[in-house]
Amino acid sequence: MNIFKPHFWYNKSQRNGVFLLAISITIFQVVIVFVNFSPEENVNLESPRNLAFHKQIDCLKVLSIKNKRSKIYPFNPNYITDYKGAQLGMSLDEIDRLLIFRKAGKFVNSKKEFQKVTTISDSLLNKISPYFKFPDWITKRNQNTNSPTSINNSFYSKKPKHKLSTTDINKATLEDLKTISGIGEKLSERIIKYRSKLQGFSIENQLYEVWGLEKEIADRVGAIFKITKLPNIQKKNVNTVTFRELLKNPYIDYELCKMIFEYRDEVAELQEISELKKISGFPLNLYDRIVLYLVAE
Template structure:
């Protein structure tokens, strides 16, 4: 195995990625099936995930894809209320990723749309898709708002807002008075339209 591929596997694992069966290695970008076949005998992971029947206590074997399909219908949770236990139920999310999702959510003030999950560092698209099969958004009431006409510079913090832009917004408020709506913020030259659109759900007037 090339060193860069080994490093990629270790990096995936360090971000919270979990290998539950041999075939999970194929989820690594550029990991070829031919290479997988060469290494398969040396990988100390099950090729399938065992399940146990409650009726006769004999082991029944199903592929992981079948297991995931069964689990999909068994649980749902609210993305803005979930704890690490909820997130770790999702295939592909371990303790580190669960904590990272929650930290990002708290910094935001809550998720307002599903695409924000793709902004979580280390959360790849396949895991996001699996997460969205179980996680639901509760609505705008679950979002923490920033009172734009009362907030101080020390309090004005948000992942979408650079400190110098926050300072410009409050300087404009001091010069021109209270903001009546998000439209008033368009007059702040350092605040571009894309940032304002992302920030708007978190502002209260």
């Protein structure tokens, strides 16, 4: 016992302090356990004032979402998707009309053209057309539509500095082609490259086959440049031409080339070039172009 006695030896004032501390801890614990600190009155969530407050918050949320959705940024109407069209308030039929028009390689270049293609209402057109963003050259052309000189200058983005060296499409240079509104360095190079591939334009609407050349721009080219003289195309004898040589025909792919050779083996020799039409699956719509490069001898 003498071992523990020094640890419990206190004077009178220390014992009183320990006693008061123990009482204080006991009282504190009793208060925590038995005293209810929650408010006596519960908040009434269904009170008119509380309901009005929450209704106002809900209205603000809806207004915020609506404003966010209705915000429209400038866009090119030629590239409207199903999702974008639905956001603008267009019907599926109206969107489909535009998509079909675009699949044909055509473009709308004004709000009137857009309405003509999609048949949207005047009210919707007035709502969304301020956000239409066309290429700069289209915008400039549309601004000059009503000017007295617009008809005379309709084929040029501005008065050409370059004097045309020819109006023959098969002799036109890069600089000649660049005088046409909408044609720059790339397109003019592409036209000349395709012309070389064809060995010259023989049919007027061959120009519409140039990749990336819009119909409207091709129309401008055709209004200025014509086929003055047919090109001298080196034709191949369909009965002796090799497979590789036949594939160089700009309108013949591998499958068609194979069909022609199979037919040639079957008949031994084509007496007339028109016999190509007898081949099963032959693209009749390309016949006039294909025979520009072939002859039966």
